[in-house]
Each structure stands twice: as structure tokens, then as C-alpha cells.
Amino acid sequence: MAIGRAILSNPKLLLLDEPTEGIQPSIVDQIEDVIIGFKNQRRFAILLVEQGLHFAARLAEKYVVMAKGAVVVSGKSDEFTADMVKQHLTV
Numbered sequence: 001m002a003i004g005r006a007i008l009s010n011p012k013l014l015l016l017d018e019p020t021e022g023i024q025p026s027i028v029d030q031i032e033d034v035i036i037g038f039k040n041q042r043r044f045a046i047l048l049v050e051q052g053l054h055f056a057a058r059l060a061e062k063y064v065v066m067a068k069g070a071v072v073v074s075g076k077s078d079e080f081t082a083d084m085v086k087q088h089l090t091v
Contacts, residue, residue: 003034014038017049028055035059053085 006014016035020028032055038046039059050056056063057080064074067088 003031007038011044013045013047015047015049018051019048020050020052020055032059053082 003014003016003019019031019035023031035046035048036059038044039061048056048059057077060077060080062075063077063080065072065085065088072088073084
């Protein structure tokens with residue numbers, strides 16, 4: 001619903017902050033399909049902030065990994081590996 005409301009304002013940039021948090025898996029798949037549709041239309045830029053690595057990696061053309069508020073690695077998604085993120089994870 002929130003994504004739909006945001007699209008009605010005809011944005012130049014769509015900011016999505018953890019759109020999959022707390023959502024059941026079947027709905028996450030639908031959200032992914034919608035974001036892919038937006039991406040293919042190229043009507044606006046999309047900034048996706050997501051902790052779900054696999055979800056984000058399937059959608060992104062470029063990536064930025066941040067740790068403690070600083071960019072630690074960035075680049076094109078076809079150059080991205082999970083190991084790049086793992087070295088910056090803390091528990």
C-alpha cells in the first residue's frame with residue numbers, strides 16, 4: 001500500500017527502506033515482482049535499503065555496503081559477492 005501511495009506522486013526517486021521486513025514470503029515475491037517492473041520501466045530511480053542480501057542482490061544494478069555509517073564497499077552488482085558483505089558483518 002505504501003509503495004502504491006508513493007507512486008501516485010510521480011516521483012523521480014523512490015526510496016524503499018526495508019520493504020520486506022515482517023512480510024510473509026509469498027508477499028515478498030510479489031513486492032520483488034513490482035520492484036522489477038518499476039526497474040524495467042525506468043520512470044524513476046529506486047534506492048533500496050535492505051538487510052535481506054539475496055533480495056537486494058536480485059534487484060540491484062549497483063550496491064553500497066555500509067558499516068557504522070560509512071561506505072565500506074560499493075560497485076556494480078555483477079561484481080558483488082556475499083563474501084564482500086560477510087567480512088563487514090558483526091554480531
